[in-house]
Amino acid sequence: MRIADPLQDSCAGAATRDCRHGLATNGCEDCKVRLFSVCAALEAPELEELDRISQAREVPARTTLFEQSALAGSVFNVTEGVVRLYKSLPDGRRQIVGFALPGDFLGLALQDRYGVTAEAVTAVAVCRFARPAFLAYVDDKPHLLRRLHEFAGHELSLAQEQMLLLGRRTAEEKIAAFLLNMQARYARIGTVSVTVPLPMSRQDIADYLGLTIETVSRTLTRLAREKAVLIVPDGVRLLDLERLKLAGAS
Amino acid sequence: MRIADPLQDSCAGAATRDCRHGLATNGCEDCKVRLFSVCAALEAPELEELDRISQAREVPARTTLFEQSALAGSVFNVTEGVVRLYKSLPDGRRQIVGFALPGDFLGLALQDRYGVTAEAVTAVAVCRFARPAFLAYVDDKPHLLRRLHEFAGHELSLAQEQMLLLGRRTAEEKIAAFLLNMQARYARIGTVSVTVPLPMSRQDIADYLGLTIETVSRTLTRLAREKAVLIVPDGVRLLDLERLKLAGAS
DNA sequence: TGAGGGCATTGATTTGCATCAATGCCGGGG
């Protein structure tokens, strides 16, 4: 099966990264570069152990990786594709709390149950760790623990930023912030381009920003009409960054 | 100075808790019970070291403990009172991302800058740790690191729940969920009562739930009119829990 | 090739909450 590659756009040459477990940036045969990985320096014996407890897995779009309130049996590192994380209300209302891109960890909260559901938006490749093995591996490595903790802290910061967005920003500000944020995230994993890939549906974007599909669509077309963006297949080209930053600034 | 005590309400006898640093539940002279503290078992020598790097502090209402994007120099544990944590937009819009009650930690994200501003809502007592000392103390104690990490994971879960609330719930659902949540939190620190203390202003509640003061006020009076709650000075008495849970359930 | 389903766009209309505005309550200070 061919894996959809969100990195391919305008970055074909440099996009050949396939770190299997996302935990190292050096010493690992499989790893090229992963700037935002959890641990920047693991030694060879540790890496071998890591390889033993990790398991690469590829799944097609719309696959559920784990479900909210299920027993948290695995920790995942996304290596290819996009995953949506969401919570649902009994009546079907949905809030996407984040999109995981290559390099992101899932289930790191280290609680006994998952707090969200994780679904592949595109075809996805992940590296799976059995939780007990992962915990055992991590437990006597303070530098790794520290790093994981910082990672969690960063996640929390992002969540708080998203609360500000959901609670206090207008539709246009939400869209602008979302586009700029996606561009920044793709840039970090190697896709530097004014064209931001948007592999998720309008419904996903709406459920992430606390809007409806119609409002997302209208706001995007308005931004396009005003020459702030250009809507292209599966993405958006950012034209007037100043205009967007004006709306989306933190 | 007399410290305002959110625990006093209907719990006068059991409310004599004054854990100075919030990091232990046994072996510590100063500690009575702190069920949700970070570490349930620290040994005597470790506690002495902890005491050396901690510093009790009492501040009046409206004091700023730290400001968004300031260098994170301290970690705090709240021992008395209520603290609001918020982010602001340049034009003054504000989103409160959480209220810290006794036992809660502030600045645990372990990033070099604070992501939010922390202000005392009531008079507040905190235990302050210098960050470098705290990090040094914690660094070679894997069990503590683990516990801190779990703590951060829990925070993240709460943040995600709040995103669902901000993005997808109606005004009435937001208020109901808020009241039930506050009751649960006070119950955990010893105040078991149908009367939930609300030491923060309507503006604070509005900024927490992504509403306006007027909507908060109207929704509360509607709930009161419908006999779901009874509004009392500095708080709300919950009358019809079923009705509230119907609206506020996760 | 054309029926049918999924998704996005666009328009018309409604509505939940915000905004604007007035009043009331209370506590502190002269």
Added chain:
DNA sequence: CCCCGGCATTGATGCAAATCAATGCCCTCA
């Protein structure tokens, strides 16, 4: 005692975004 300022409540009105509804554009598949 009364004035004042801060906060909460309540009512009238406005508006941004939701809802309802129609259309179009791919796809896929028979």
